[in-house]
């Protein structure tokens with residue numbers, strides 16, 4: 214008999230109710246059908262205002278109240294969730310942390326997966342959407358923290374801080390610096406956009422660092438979809454005392470319905486732990502290869 218512990222990410226998500234074989238319009242229908250009439254109406258309104266460009270659509274996070282609803286809500290993104298779960302699993306196996314905290318844990322899918330893989334690891338998660346955190350409590354086995362991780366008070370120091378698409382680029386302000394073009398190892402970017410984003414990432418990295426101890430690692434996968442964004446994140450991490458480890462980091466490509474999405478999955482080690490910390494040219498080459 215298969216135990217959930219032996220399930221890979223895809224089978225694990227399926228066991229939670231993810232609609233893996235459905236097209237987006239079919240997921241829309243299943244999700245609406247799973248909701249109360251009031252929540253279905255609220256979701257339709259969020260979709261309409263988002264599609265018309267009047268809102269960022271982040272209100273969709275507040276809709277799911279049950280695991281089934283959350284699984285359907287996140288089903289649009291399942292190839293990404295499978296790819297990143299696989300990578301985080303590899304990182305955890307390599308590092309063997311005794312404690313892990315996830316920033317922007319949503320409904321706790323990654324925490325639930327990691328718990329099944331190794332029930333001995335102490336897991337925690339933080340998310341701004343209380344409804345998702347309440348769902349995640351059942352998956353992770355205990356109450357998670359509801360709140361803005363930029364302000365939340367750490368409950369202890371963790372060996373590994375993870376963030377699996379747990380930040381939303383829609384929350385970041387556009388750059389106010391005039392555009393220009395620079396290149397680093399062949400990767401073109403706008404220095405003003407990258408520098409202005411770095412200042413905003415500083416607040417994230419400083420906040421996440423507060424959940425760590427001197428030897429903690431950081432593992433992050435997210436929509437850093439061009440080199441300027443990656444540069445901004447790496448510079449902010451470096452200022453927070455974390456340097457990228459390119460041997461364990463990778464660039465993942467996943468197919469969504471018709472499109473393909475490419476994004477980095479990055480392991481950061483505590484500054485001082487890796488004598489061969491890569492320079493920005495090596496990071497650009499890693500991203501472009």
Ligand SMILES: C[S@@+](CC[C@H](N)C(=O)[O-])C[C@H]1O[C@@H](n2cnc3c(N)ncnc32)[C@H](O)[C@@H]1O
Pocket residue numbers: 274287294316317318319320321322323339340341342345360361362363377378379380381
């Ligand atoms: C794209 S979802 C990903 C959720 C989850 N990591 C997953 O892969 O299923 C982004 C999540 O990050 C959370 N988030 C974004 N910014 C946050 C912040 N400043 N504090 C707490 N949670 C945040 C959102 O509430 C949302 O649940």
